[in-house]
Amino acid sequence: MTTLEILLPYYGDVALMQAAVRSVLAQSDPDWRLTVVDDGREPGVPEWFAELGDPRVRYFRNERNLGVTGNYRKCLGMAEHEYLVFMGTDDIMLPEYVATVRSILAQYPGVAMIQPGVEVIDGSGKPSSSLADEAKRRIYAPRQQGRVLMGGEDLAVSLLKGNWLYFPSICWRTDAVRTTGFRDNLEIIQDLALVIDLLQAGEQMVVDDVRVFQYRRHTVSISSKSAFSGTRFTEARRYFLDAADRLDAHGWPKAAKASRMHLSARIHALTLVPGAMRAGQWDGAKTLLRNATSTASRPR
Incomplete structure (x- = not known):
């Protein structure tokens, strides 16, 4: 089975980024590769990565700031494996994330998108619940248990009524994302646009209810600002x-x-x-x- 490509387009808080990287290092399934592309200039970051000493971790610093979409495109261009994740720079992979995603791929080979179960946390890492997240869970997300294969207009309608996905937790088939690409004129809603484009292209998504990812919601994010x-x-x-x-x-x-x-x-x-x-x-x-x-x- 394919190695999972974890891409981390990084900009911002150093401590949160380091926590995200450590959560990848702690995965129970070791068959992954992490590529960090640094779009900032925070001191000490290259040295920290050099000291990790793990051959599965690659670190690059951009010569100039590429911005959100530019850095995502650069990360995508560096992917070499069949499946990838665009991990958030302040999010956490729980230890079974890679193992769970790889088990889903074994059950649904060739699927374009996987949305695993997600727990929302606040800036300090404690479980959190906002009005938006409660609406996602109680109103817009599908009522399902276990793993479900979804697609077509029905899934598009569900997401356009209320986007219940958590983009940094989604696993993508690399060639599908490369074929569709990112839109130049979008930043905040880039994730939904990508999913809808893939659905229109005939791709499908597996939704799983096992929580293996922590999505951090706090006031310093681009969307909150x-x-x-x-x-x-x-x-x-x-x-x-x-x-x-x-x-x-x-x-x-x-x-x-x-x-x-x-x-x-x-x-x-x-x-x-x-x-x-x-x-x-x-x-x-x-x-x-x-x-x-x-x-x-x-x-x-």
């Missing part, structure tokens, strides 16, 4: 409306309707309005309201 400004929702609305046109042309009218409505994204924007007002971000509050109340028209 842009929340009160409303920019993340402007990007999302642009994507949803463009996707709706493409889904209509693809012959998936239910998915197109769900994309035009993008109900969960609009509700989320609405819940942030009071916080933006308390923070004195009045322009952000107006942007959030505009994104929460508009569906069919495109942003100006």
